[in-house]
Amino acid sequence: MFQRKALEKLRIWAAKKNRKPLILRGARQVGKTTIVKEFGKEFETYLYLNLENAQARELFNTHGEISELLTAIYLFCNKRKNGGRALLFIDEIQNSPQAVALLRYFYEEIPELYVIAAGSLLESLISKRISFPVGRVEYMALRPCSFIEFLGAVGDEFLGEAIAQVQLPAGLHSKAMQLFNTYTLIGGMPEAVASFAENKDLVALSDIYEFLLTGFMDDIEKYSRNDTMTNVLRLLIGAGWKYAAETIRFQGFAGSTYKSREMGEAFRVLEKTMLLELVYPTTGFSVPLLADYKKSPKLIWLDTGLVNYSAKIQKEVFGAKDIFDAWRGKVAEHVVAQELLTTDNKVTHKRYYWVRDKKGATSEVDFVVQHDNMLIPVEVKSGHNAKLKSLHIFMDGTTHETAFRVWGNPFSIDEVETPGGKKFRLYNIPFYYVAGFEELVKMG
Numbered sequence: 001m002f003q004r005k006a007l008e009k010l011r012i013w014a015a016k017k018n019r020k021p022l023i024l025r026g027a028r029q030v031g032k033t034t035i036v037k038e039f040g041k042e043f044e045t046y047l048y049l050n051l052e053n054a055q056a057r058e059l060f061n062t063h064g065e066i067s068e069l070l071t072a073i074y075l076f077c078n079k080r081k082n083g084g085r086a087l088l089f090i091d092e093i094q095n096s097p098q099a100v101a102l103l104r105y106f107y108e109e110i111p112e113l114y115v116i117a118a119g120s121l122l123e124s125l126i127s128k129r130i131s132f133p134v135g136r137v138e139y140m141a142l143r144p145c146s147f148i149e150f151l152g153a154v155g156d157e158f159l160g161e162a163i164a165q166v167q168l169p170a171g172l173h174s175k176a177m178q179l180f181n182t183y184t185l186i187g188g189m190p191e192a193v194a195s196f197a198e199n200k201d202l203v204a205l206s207d208i209y210e211f212l213l214t215g216f217m218d219d220i221e222k223y224s225r226n227d228t229m230t231n232v233l234r235l236l237i238g239a240g241w242k243y244a245a246e247t248i249r250f251q252g253f254a255g256s257t258y259k260s261r262e263m264g265e266a267f268r269v270l271e272k273t274m275l276l277e278l279v280y281p282t283t284g285f286s287v288p289l290l291a292d293y294k295k296s297p298k299l300i301w302l303d304t305g306l307v308n309y310s311a312k313i314q315k316e317v318f319g320a321k322d323i324f325d326a327w328r329g330k331v332a333e334h335v336v337a338q339e340l341l342t343t344d345n346k347v348t349h350k351r352y353y354w355v356r357d358k359k360g361a362t363s364e365v366d367f368v369v370q371h372d373n374m375l376i377p378v379e380v381k382s383g384h385n386a387k388l389k390s391l392h393i394f395m396d397g398t399t400h401e402t403a404f405r406v407w408g409n410p411f412s413i414d415e416v417e418t419p420g421g422k423k424f425r426l427y428n429i430p431f432y433y434v435a436g437f438e439e440l441v442k443m444g
Contacts, residue, residue, distance in 0.1 A: 002153035002194065004031065006142050009345050010039045013138065014114055021103045021115035021133075023093075025347050026142035027274040027302050028219065029212055031190040032118040035142065036089045043114065044084025047077045051095040060098040066105040070113070087114040094119035104133035120219075120273055139347045141274070144188030144303045146342035147180055148435050153197040154179070166411075166436045166443070173410045173430065180432045184335045185317045187305015188342075202318070209309040213237070216275060223269050232258055232266040240276070240299065241310035245330040245337070247296045276301045277350070279337070282368060282375075283357035285397035289370045291352060298353060304335045322408050323431065324382050332431075333366055333380045336406050339434040340367060340378075354394055363390040371441045378404045378437075385416050385426060392418040401425055402441070406434060 013022055024032050040046030049056045059076060063069035073088065074081055088106075093099050099117075106115045117137075145153070151160035156179065162168045168176060186196055192208045195201070216237050224230040239254045250263040270276050279298040280291035301307050308314045313327050320326040323335070337351055354377065356363035367378040377394045381387070388405065395403055401424040403416075411433060414426040427440060 002149065002197065003157070004035050004142075004149055004190075005146065005342075006035055006140070006345060007039060009140060010035070010116075011042075013140070019111070019114070020107050020136055020138045021117060022138050022140055023103075024116055024118040024140055024142055025274065026118075028120060028215055029189060029191065030142050030144055030274075030302075032142050033091055034190065036087075036091075036116055036118065039116075040087050040089065043087040044082055045079055045086040047073055047079060047086060047088040048091065049073065049077070049089070050091045051099060052092045057096045057099070060096050060102060063098075063102065066102070066109045069102070070110060085114065087116065090115070090117040092119055093117040101133065104136040107133070107136045120222075140345050141347045141349065142345070143274075143342055144338065145190055145193050146188065146435050147183050147339060147432055150183045150186075150188065150193055151179065153193050155197070163432050164436050164439075166433060166439045168411075168432075170410055176432045177408055177430060180430075181320075181323060184304055184323055184331060184431075185308060185314065187303040187308070188338065189303050189305060192305055205305075206309065209306060212306065213310060219273070223273065228262060229266055229269070232256075232262055233269065236263075236266055236270060237275075241301060241307050243299050244301050244304075244307040244311065245334040246299055248299050249296055274302060277341075279351045279353060281353050281355040281364075283355060284375070285394065286375060286399065287370060287373050289352060289368065289375060291350075292355075292357075295355065300334060300337045300351065302338075304331065304338050307331075307334060322382070324408065329380070332406075336378070336380050336431065336434055337367070339431075340369065340437065342435065343437055354390075356390075356393060363393045365390050365394050368394075369437070369441075371438075374398075374400045374402065376400075376402055376404060376441060378406065380406045382407045382409075385414055388426075391426075392416075392420075392422075395424045396420045396422050403427070404429060404437075404440070406431055 013019060026032050051057050059072050090099055103117065106113055148160040148164050151157060186192055189212060192205050195205060195208060220230055220233045224233055235254060235256055250260040253263045267278055271278055277300045279300050280293055281295050282290055283292050284290060308317050317326045317331055323332040340351055341349060352368050354365040354368045365377045366380045368375045369378060377391055379388055379391050391403055396418050403424055404427045406429055408430060411430060412428045414428065416426045417423050429440060433440065
């Protein structure tokens with residue numbers, strides 16, 4: 001296994017004095033089981049339960065006192081209590097509402113036990129009659145690998161460290177961009193990254209992508225509540241990738257005859273599985289960052305590599321000298337969206353873009369990110385500063401002087417003045433620096 005940033009987050013969680021059971025969220029195959037298994041090596045005892053196993057589920061159906069349940073878990077896992085630190089990992093916990101309800105008792109009665117649970121679509125699969133342990137659990141999101149994690153996997157971890165610290169020597173820009181282009185093509189699904197790191201074979205990744213997509217399709221029955229939703233979900237997973245990074249409308253999506261209500265409900269179900277995000281715009285210039293749900297969202301999937309494969313644009317991405325040349329720039333925007341999400345492990349972490357709240361206006365900024373009391377615009381564009389008209393309009397409405405442009409050239413800072421006379425600093429950052437966005441903002 002290659003190093004994942006989330007592993008350090010797990011160590012921070014374990015070091016807390018008032019630690020609560022941790023629920024690890026993420027789409028299927030993003031590495032939840034693998035990373036917890038690796039984390040388990042740091043404990044004297046590692047207890048693993050997969051609740052897809054009926055016998056494992058039965059432990060929670062027949063429990064008495066919580067101490068008796070723990071004894072049964074030790075016996076089931078064929079482990080001996082040895083007095084050292086013990087980690088209990090309950091995988092696929094959505095299969096047992098009883099197990100979910102019992103998490104609170106691990107917290108209240110056996111606080112010395114380290115407990116992690118993982119599952120998909122908990123909001124929809126758990127009966128409302130089950131007492132979810134609100135306030136007695138913590139959450140952490142696991143997402144596809146970031147570019148820096150990709151660099152660690154392929155043996156360029158020191159390059160990754162320099163990029164994370166925003167200290168890459170100018171002479172290594174071309175190498176970093178070449179590696180980022182490869183990452184853009186492959187994406188961040190751990191199995192695809194690990195396979196490429198070991199074999200350097202791009203063609204062999206097709207089987208992995210096909211396996212992942214088949215798995216997503218097979219899961220539809222778990223998420224669907226009727227035949228209509230099943231059909232809509234199948235449409236989305238089958239055809240929706242071709243609309244990545246586009247502003248979409250629910251009514252008639254992908255040329256279908258489905259109504260807005262049916263399509264919107266299916267999109268929101270897949271959003272809960274963390275397969276995609278509906279990124280809504282904001283129209284404001286200052287905090288709080290508020291989404292305008294009356295406007296159309298952009299469709300961002302969990303992984304750019306899967307988008308490339310599913311939309312059949314891998315050859316176009318592979319042959320592009322500049323990421324902006326691939327798929328009318330949508331690949332560039334999508335991979336930046338993916339990198340922005342990896343900067344935070346919060347389940348509630350969302351992305352936003354900006355549109356001008358004026359009738360007939362077409363001004364749009366690709367992303368806005370809240371930092372302290374500022375809304376910082378992020379444009380994914382090459383070319384002359386004068387062409388960044390939407391960015392200029394946004395900066396005219398702000399009270400701060402910081403903006404970002406992501407491109408394929410080396411890092412630079414420009415002093416810019418809008419047609420309205422507002423002066424601001426434009427940080428031109430290469431794609432590989434998006435992972436260090438927080439450090440760059442601090443520089444400003």
